[in-house]
Amino acid sequence: MSDFRSMFDDVSRIGATPAGGVDRQALTAEDGAARGWLTERFKAAGMRTHVDEIGNLFGIYDWVPGAPVVLTGSHLDSQPAGGRFDGAYGVLASLEAAKRLQAARVTGDLEPRFNLAVADWTNEEGARFQPSVMGSSVYVGELSLEAALRAVDRDGVDVRSALRGIGAAGTAPLDLRPAGYVEIHVEQGDRLERAGIDVGLVTGNWATRKYDIRIDGRQSHTGPTPMRQRMDAMYAAALVISGVRDIADGAEVDMHSSVTQVHGYPDSPNVVTSRVTAHVELRAERAASLDPAEEAFRALLTRAATRSNTEITVTRASRRDSEQYWPEGVRIAREVAQELGFSARELKTIAGHDSIQLNHIVPTVMLFVPSVSGEAHNEFEDTATADMLNGVRLLAVVLRQLITNSALVEQPAMRLRGSETVHKPLNCGFSCNAGRPTGSIASL
Numbered sequence: 001m002s003d004f005r006s007m008f009d010d011v012s013r014i015g016a017t018p019a020g021g022v023d024r025q026a027l028t029a030e031d032g033a034a035r036g037w038l039t040e041r042f043k044a045a046g047m048r049t050h051v052d053e054i055g056n057l058f059g060i061y062d063w064v065p066g067a068p069v070v071l072t073g074s075h076l077d078s079q080p081a082g083g084r085f086d087g088a089y090g091v092l093a094s095l096e097a098a099k100r101l102q103a104a105r106v107t108g109d110l111e112p113r114f115n116l117a118v119a120d121w122t123n124e125e126g127a128r129f130q131p132s133v134m135g136s137s138v139y140v141g142e143l144s145l146e147a148a149l150r151a152v153d154r155d156g157v158d159v160r161s162a163l164r165g166i167g168a169a170g171t172a173p174l175d176l177r178p179a180g181y182v183e184i185h186v187e188q189g190d191r192l193e194r195a196g197i198d199v200g201l202v203t204g205n206w207a208t209r210k211y212d213i214r215i216d217g218r219q220s221h222t223g224p225t226p227m228r229q230r231m232d233a234m235y236a237a238a239l240v241i242s243g244v245r246d247i248a249d250g251a252e253v254d255m256h257s258s259v260t261q262v263h264g265y266p267d268s269p270n271v272v273t274s275r276v277t278a279h280v281e282l283r284a285e286r287a288a289s290l291d292p293a294e295e296a297f298r299a300l301l302t303r304a305a306t307r308s309n310t311e312i313t314v315t316r317a318s319r320r321d322s323e324q325y326w327p328e329g330v331r332i333a334r335e336v337a338q339e340l341g342f343s344a345r346e347l348k349t350i351a352g353h354d355s356i357q358l359n360h361i362v363p364t365v366m367l368f369v370p371s372v373s374g375e376a377h378n379e380f381e382d383t384a385t386a387d388m389l390n391g392v393r394l395l396a397v398v399l400r401q402l403i404t405n406s407a408l409v410e411q412p413a414m415r416l417r418g419s420e421t422v423h424k425p426l427n428c429g430f431s432c433n434a435g436r437p438t439g440s441i442a443s444l
Helices: 003-012 029-044 088-106 134-140 145-150 159-165 191-195 233-249 287-308 327-340 354-358 385-403
Strands: 048-051 057-061 069-074 115-120 178-186 199-205 207-216 255-265 275-284 311-320 344-349 364-369 431-433
Touching: 003 029, 003 088, 003 385, 029 048, 029 057, 029 088, 029 115, 057 088, 069 088, 069 354, 069 385, 088 115, 088 178, 088 385, 115 385, 134 145, 134 354, 145 159, 178 354, 178 385, 191 199, 191 344, 199 327, 199 385, 207 233, 207 287, 233 255, 233 275, 233 287, 255 287, 275 287, 287 311, 327 344, 327 364, 327 385, 344 364, 354 364, 364 385
Parallel strands: 069 115, 069 178, 178 364, 199 344
Antiparallel strands: 048 057, 057 115, 199 364, 207 275, 207 311, 255 275, 311 431
């Protein structure tokens, strides 16, 4: 077994579930243990370590005093009962690639123009704290530090307290200006496996619309209360869940939808549900395809409110537009894959990644390796060891190209530590009461 696979198996034991996955949600004790494990691996590799204010963990090779840094990495946090590969593979592949480049530098086979840092981004998954891609969003300036630190989980624990609880509260931003970013990830789909392709070269990302909704009805007895008098929030939720799927199924383009985190109150077997909260997502390759879907969603909420005699409010909304990754980076990755003898396919990422955020401020490259059967966000995630090792080789050579590449030197000014929202704000807050709009909600 390779040293890399042994290292991967080591971290997979942290938060391991009986079915072979991991439960390592952001800023839990398990996440803290994984961070501690990674910190020790950084130090063993001769890297300087740094933790910023939102808990992003970096291992850094300071090769060129005063020069910017090329970043690479992913995340160690997981979904509840998630898989071993999502995120963790990218962090460890980045560490392994960095170690190989350091060895080449020591022997004189590498003369870098830039420094190199491996990142473990905080709360990429968004399973415990919303929004997702939190750490990378704070880093690039699309989410304020204070807004991130105020985010709370279901138990009312905020990010600030959770960071302190696992000793992951840093004190200052990373002291090196970023010049570029490379992330490698398991595909989380079956496109590469079905086509028998070794590696994926990501050219852009799908667009998303995300909504948190609250449905307000009236608590009553499930027995004697006449059906005509009921204001059943759970019935309204069922209409929304079914209708959101219908919007995606009826779209003229490939569209994905979901309704998750459905929570009812008071959740008693003999009480009509008075309040439901839920999270809704719509995804498509192009942002323009989601405009009519959003209008259909508004109409759906009006119909559901009318039919159930409830009020439905959009309490939070966000958008992620479809954007292209650095074309020169795609070209570099394609040429490296050819040199290594790997078959490659260009494709877009449907899932969200930290690379989408970094792509807003620096030239960014995203690479995929195949996922067995396309399994993702569950305990059955798997990627063949040979594919994992292929990805490490590809990543190492792509990083080598970037840290010696003068094309990264002259880049537009970056906007770090910026405004308040993790994704571009979506002005769609509204309420429906028995089908009649009652006005806008507070500013998103």
